[in-house]
Amino acid sequence: MRVLYDHQIFYYQRFGGISRYYSELFKAFNKNNEIVPVIPFTYTRNEYLLNNIEEFNFIEPKFLVKHRFPGKGKLQALRNKYFPQYDTSIINTTSVINSLLEKKYDLFHPTYYDDYFMEYINDKPFVITIYDLIYEKYPDNFPPKEVETILRNKKKLIECANHIIAISESVKQDLIEFYKVNENKVSVIYLGNSLIQNSLETNIVRSIEIPDRYILYVGNRLAYKNFIFLIKSIHSILQNNKQLYVVCTGNKFTAAEKKIFRELKIEDRLIHKFVSDYELALLYKSAKIFVFPSLYEGFGIPVLEAMSNGCPMALSNTSSLSEVGGDAAMYFDPTNSESICNTLNICLFDDQVRTELTRKGRERVKLFSWENTAKATAVVYAKVLNTISKNPI
Known part of the structure; x- marks a missing residue:
């Protein structure tokens, strides 16, 4: 099974719980041939991916992304402003859209809530993971424009997804309460722990x-x-x-x-x-x-x-x-x-x-383990594809 993942969270986060979640899934999937992650994007500053480029055969990131030096952020901002054709976000998005159009995958799993892909996915199924409902519950903690955009896109993806993964029963119940989601559309899959144990x-x-x-x-x-x-x-x-x-x-x-x-x-x-x-x-x-x-x-x-x-x-x-x-x-x-x-x-x-x-x-x-997370996620993917095969559009 070939599962396409996009660039979103790996572009936003250098470190962080959500990008850690996907990188740990990739590691677990890499141990067997049941799930083959398709990673079409080129640019990332995410340490979890950069540290596993060889293992996952990721495309080598470009110089401005991989290397760190004083003023890099300002230089990238100027480049994106005056030379938009080199904007790494646009390049990543274009790469994912091209992969969507090529259809050389079985299922799509976007890594965050931007709905840019909806007009390109056509009849392919997609699964979305909901990490929390913090924007819904505590909107005052974030810029109003950010809240408006996230909630608009998130609502659309929740409605259109073939299946939803919630990372706790609490999140599932929030989804049912806030978005009136059918409980059968949501699977609870717990996360794992990446922090090493030490004796020194x-x-x-x-x-x-x-x-x-x-x-x-x-x-x-x-x-x-x-x-x-x-x-x-x-x-x-x-x-x-x-x-x-x-x-x-x-x-x-x-x-x-x-x-x-x-x-x-x-x-x-x-x-x-x-x-x-x-x-x-x-x-x-x-x-x-x-x-x-x-x-x-x-x-x-x-x-x-x-x-x-x-x-x-x-x-x-x-x-x-x-x-x-x-x-x-x-x-x-x-x-x-x-x-x-x-x-x-x-x-x-x-x-x-x-x-x-x-x-x-x-x-x-x-x-709790990432192996359990990966196994349960693979079951959800298979369930979605099995449902699609029995009820083709």
């Missing part, structure tokens, strides 16, 4: 200058992630425990965030780190607790990362997080400061609770 914990953690006792926060800090409310809720815990810190990955702290830290008199207790996957795994291993206060998640890959690296978890009781974390976490109401404080106090200061959560996490994470 002590030396590496010391090399990146991490304190002995810390709460770990992973990911971006958009408003729906609820980070500021978390910090305001637990600032008294930090003030009463002078050796306790909060270590954050993701983007650097903003000026607004630093101002809040100063007002709470805990500016010296918040630490930001850019880390590799290897270092992140070790941060999980050494943390007292991983906390995920998000108001909404489509899945929650950091939950798998924490479990696989033996980190006890305190999670928001919303959306998909309890679905993924199961009994391997303690849960709190992310809108209630007292609930957050009580939960973290137990997790931080009860060694027996942390030990039990770690044990349960190591067992639960075995339920």
Whole structure:
């Protein structure tokens, strides 16, 4: 079976959960001949693809894309403005459209929500993966024009797709609620964990200058992630425990965030780190607790990362997080400061609770793997093609 994938997410993301999802599918499919991914685009800055060019036989990216140098982004923007024929986004889109028109594939799986392909796909089936409904639930977190475009295209693809993959039961129920989708059109397929487990914990953690006792926060800090409310809720815990810190990955702290830290008199207790996957795994291993206060998640890959690296978890009781974390976490109401404080106090200061959560996490994470994701995805592809063959247009 030949499955055509497009360029969208690999053009937008250098790193990220969605592009990681597809690259892991490619790796799993590469181990057998059941699914043959067709990747027609030329340009990408995505590290997951660049690191596997030889394995997947991708076309070698051009110089401006593969190599990094100061001012590259500005140079590319100028090139695209004054020489649109060299705009890599346009070139990628054209390459995919040509592949659609050639029809040398069995099924199409677009990697994001742009509907550019609809007039070219003709009678070929396509499957769409829905990662979350964050634009629907929290539109104020994003630019209005972006929200308008995403929701318009997304609605069209949801209506027209032959089948929909949802990455959690929570997302499936959101689809049914928001878009009135027939539940039989949606298959829930869980994601896997890519973060390596390490044993060289002590030396590496010391090399990146991490304190002995810390709460770990992973990911971006958009408003729906609820980070500021978390910090305001637990600032008294930090003030009463002078050796306790909060270590954050993701983007650097903003000026607004630093101002809040100063007002709470805990500016010296918040630490930001850019880390590799290897270092992140070790941060999980050494943390007292991983906390995920998000108001909404489509899945929650950091939950798998924490479990696989033996980190006890305190999670928001919303959306998909309890679905993924199961009994391997303690849960709190992310809108209630007292609930957050009580939960973290137990997790931080009860060694027996942390030990039990770690044990349960190591067992639960075995339920999730990219191999399982790929197998279930192949079943969906086969189901769609079988339905088409029985009911030809």
